[in-house]
């Protein structure tokens with residue numbers, strides 16, 4: 001057991017490293033002018049919070065991202081402001097969600113007021129809406145709903161809308177929003193996790209169009225489909241991409257991997273103590289959810305089920321393959337990684353931060369401190385964790401990184417990537 005003195009030495013060393021790290025990053029930021037995300041030719045203006053209609057905001061064509069210097073000293077982890085870059089909201093009086101099933105806890109309205117109550121005390125200062133896979137005919141209703149919320153100048157400062165790239169309707173649909181300061185991008189989760197559509201000519205053209213309009217595209221698919229994500233990213237060099245939920249990695253895959261390392265190279269070692277294995281499917285096809293449990297769009301994209309009943313299942317993917325594929329995707333500078341979602345695949349009441357750490361740490365390492373952004377995936381995260389539990393778990397995982405790197409993860413990278421208004 002370490003002595004008090006060695007604790008003290010370690011603490012001083014950590015403090016010294018943090019100080020030097022903050023200083024170097026600040027100097028680097030000043031010298032480089034904040035290069036990340038600044039190389040795209042079409043970028044949207046920051047929301048002006050003017051009284052204009054949400055669809056008639058300003059547009060700038062080639063303004064580089066501002067080059068904010070890191071605050072010095074950077075806020076400590078317990079005081080860091082947070083941008084939640086993946087917040088689902090829905091009002092069932094306004095839109096239909098075909099994936100919702102009666103009896104599921106998610107099968108009710110999820111409004112901003114409830115989120116604000118759950119976020120109290122967490123210092124979440126901005127949020128970006130994430131589409132909720134509405135009925136095809138409700139896409140414009142969804143956009144009206146969320147843009148009206150943005151216009152109210154509250155927490156919501158941007159939106160990633162639903163859309164149907166690959167169809168003839170997509171280009172005129174998305175061009176409606178080309179001048180909106182609030183519309184940041186589009187997400188369309190491939191049906192049943194089947195990403196072959198991403199190789200189709202019309203689909204690629206539509207994703208390139210997003211880049212021309214200054215919008216991004218969210219990649220959300222099963223972890224086994226990361227190679228298809230890489231192909232799409234390579235086909236659209238002028239479009240910025242966001243990888244959702246760490247590529248939907250399965251925490252169980254890493255639990256089994258740890259157990260295998262501990263017990264030798266056996267094929268099917270049990271998970272370590274503290275991890276029980278949720279039921280589900282390792283099929284790429286959308287599994288049939290348990291009775292009364294909806295299969296939300298993000299869960300479908302994992303290739304697993306939303307069902308968390310304790311039972312035995314095999315991990316949905318090979319952890320080493322995921323590590324290699326994520327590292328390969330991270331070599332593309334026009335991709336950022338959303339640190340989110342993985343807790344929803346852990347088992348309710350039994351997961352611990354250490355079960356998520358291998359996934360988070362690998363993403364932080366290969367994408368680097370400038371291309372990772374925090375997200376909650378609320379209310380889907382509430383299947384296994386409250387908003388507060390997820391935020392605190394991630395803070396626990398990253399507590400030894402520098403304050404500047406954590407400020408970038410929780411706040412600054414999102415502000416720069418989405419060009420959010422500076423309100424804090």
Ligand SMILES: [Zn+2]
Nearest residue numbers: 130298377380
């Ligand atoms: Zn989500």
